[in-house]
Amino acid sequence: MKGLLKNNLYATLSNAKVFSCFMLLFGLFAVALISQSLQIGYVMIGIIGFSVNAIAVAKNEFRSKWGKYKLTLPVKRAAIVKSLFFNQLIWLLAGPLFAGIELGLSCLFHGCSFDQRIDILSLFALGISMSLFMSAIFFPLFYAGGEERSEVFLIISLLCAFAIDFAMISAINQLLEPGIASIIAGAVILLASSLLAFALSYPLAVCIFRRKEY
Amino acid sequence: MENILELQQVSKTFSRSDFTLDKISFSLPYGAIGGFVGENGAGKTTTIGCILNTIHKDSGTIKLFGREMQDADTDIREKIGVVYDGDNFPGFWTAKRLSQVMEGIYTQWDDGLFQKYLADFHLPPRQKIKDYSKGMTMKLAIAAALSHHPQLLILDEATSGLDPVMRDEMLDVFLEFVQEEDHSILLSSHITSDLEKIADYITFIHNGKLIMTVSKNDLVYNYAVMRCKESQFLALDPSDMIAFRKRDFQIDVLVSDGKKAQRKYKDVVVDHVSVDEIMLLLIKGERV
Numbered sequence: 001m002k003g004l005l006k007n008n009l010y011a012t013l014s015n016a017k018v019f020s021c022f023m024l025l026f027g028l029f030a031v032a033l034i035s036q037s038l039q040i041g042y043v044m045i046g047i048i049g050f051s052v053n054a055i056a057v058a059k060n061e062f063r064s065k066w067g068k069y070k071l072t073l074p075v076k077r078a079a080i081v082k083s084l085f086f087n088q089l090i091w092l093l094a095g096p097l098f099a100g101i102e103l104g105l106s107c108l109f110h111g112c113s114f115d116q117r118i119d120i121l122s123l124f125a126l127g128i129s130m131s132l133f134m135s136a137i138f139f140p141l142f143y144a145g146g147e148e149r150s151e152v153f154l155i156i157s158l159l160c161a162f163a164i165d166f167a168m169i170s171a172i173n174q175l176l177e178p179g180i181a182s183i184i185a186g187a188v189i190l191l192a193s194s195l196l197a198f199a200l201s202y203p204l205a206v207c208i209f210r211r212k213e214y
Numbered sequence: 215m216e217n218i219l220e221l222q223q224v225s226k227t228f229s230r231s232d233f234t235l236d237k238i239s240f241s242l243p244y245g246a247i248g249g250f251v252g253e254n255g256a257g258k259t260t261t262i263g264c265i266l267n268t269i270h271k272d273s274g275t276i277k278l279f280g281r282e283m284q285d286a287d288t289d290i291r292e293k294i295g296v297v298y299d300g301d302n303f304p305g306f307w308t309a310k311r312l313s314q315v316m317e318g319i320y321t322q323w324d325d326g327l328f329q330k331y332l333a334d335f336h337l338p339p340r341q342k343i344k345d346y347s348k349g350m351t352m353k354l355a356i357a358a359a360l361s362h363h364p365q366l367l368i369l370d371e372a373t374s375g376l377d378p379v380m381r382d383e384m385l386d387v388f389l390e391f392v393q394e395e396d397h398s399i400l401l402s403s404h405i406t407s408d409l410e411k412i413a414d415y416i417t418f419i420h421n422g423k424l425i426m427t428v429s430k431n432d433l434v435y436n437y438a439v440m441r442c443k444e445s446q447f448l449a450l451d452p453s454d455m456i457a458f459r460k461r462d463f464q465i466d467v468l469v470s471d472g473k474k475a476q477r478k479y480k481d482v483v484v485d486h487v488s489v490d491e492i493m494l495l496l497i498k499g500e501r502v
Binding site for chain 1: 217259263266268270285286288289292296297298300301302303305306307314315316317318319321368
């Protein structure tokens with residue numbers, strides 16, 4: 001498992017370095033300007049962007065015979081899938097870290113640009129939830145449909161995650177009275193449901209991967 | 215003699231391509247090198263896929279070290295080294311990074327041994343694998359396959375991209391590997407000269423069917439090809455023939471006992487036969 005995690009980490013790292021440079025420059029820009037929409041964009045791009053980067057690892061495995069070679073190593077297929085899910089969780093920390101630093105600096109220099117500080121919690125919850133839903137949808141699709149369709153599966157996963165989250169937000173807004181309690185409840189619901197989907201996606205992906213032939 | 219690898223009636227059908235691996239049975243004893251020969255698409259890689267569980271067989275049994283290997287049997291895979299043709303590892307890695315990953319996967323990974331192979335094979339450890347030549351990537355894959363002290367090496371067309379000098383170097387490495395009596399190699403190749411040099415047994419496969427398994431000693435000392443004229447061919451006893459192939463002015467007949475054939479058919483020329491020629495006779499000729 002340690003070797004598989006290292007493999008995933010190395011595979012994500014080179015793209016993540018480039019993306020981090022972009023986030024750094026974008027962050028400087030976002031800190032310099034006083035714009036709520038820019039900050040919302042920064043948080044969402046940061047959190048989802050690092051997750052998309054991490055997902056690309058699965059696809060890259062099959063550019064060489066490494067994806068097939070891995071099956072001959074002394075690891076179970078479930079461990080291969082588990083390492084990819086862990087990799088997602090590891091890189092899910094990078095986005096909020098960048099976003100947190102940017103929002104902190106922006107608050108420090110210009111004050112909070114959001115109406116209520118609690119809105120920041122919603123924003124982070126939405127970004128994390130979308131990343132988790134995207135991963136939860138992508139991996140079973142990837143194993144079922146094959147690595148050659150990974151780009152379209154990534155687009156589908158991202159759009160589905162977007163649709164699920166916004167459908168849930170609409171439902172929460174209709175069902176709950178507006179206020180701080182509903183914002184917190186909404187964030188908790190988004191995070192809990194996406195975590196549940198992520199957790200359920202793992203056994204499904206393992207089940208599909210066990211049947212696959214390479 | 216005990217077998218490190220045993221296949222019994224292994225079958226696999228791919229409905230989309232209509233290809234069937236049909237009841238393949240052969241075994242590889244401890245301390246031996248088994249050659250697996252067949253034309254492209256004959257079923258060599260499918261058989262190896264079934265052995266390594268990258269492909270799920272429909273029926274039959276495959277025993278490695280006396281056991282059927284399931285996904286959970288990581289202890290069996292600890293004892294197997296695999297080399298595929300082409301890029302076995304991601305191109306953005308270096309040999310150093312490969313070692314770091316393998317160290318976390320194999321309990322018996324020997325970085326010292328890996329470094330020794332890198333030095334012996336003149337592979338720069340810090341150069342990206344994508345910048346290696348084809349020969350270098352194959353050498354790296356062989357180094358990686360050997361560096362966790364496996365007992366069984368499975369090589370799928372591992373020498374096919376190498377020039378004759380490099381192939382010869384690698385064959386020496388394989389021969390050194392089987393000096394240990396509990397080490398074996400299954401080497402699939404369509405470069406039959408390699409198998410003639412090092413294999414103890416050669417298994418022929420064609421269109422998903424096993425044609426025959428023959429020991430190299432048998433092949434060198436007993437198998438032969440008779441060069442017959444039409445009239446001589448008609449006089450042959452079919453039970454003496456394995457396969458025949460009609461050429462422009464002669465008919466080549468493969469026999470399993472050249473000396474017996476020479477005694478029985480005194481006027482027929484009997485030649486030694488190479489693996490290449492056997493393959494052509496079995497695949498392009500007619501089997502009796």
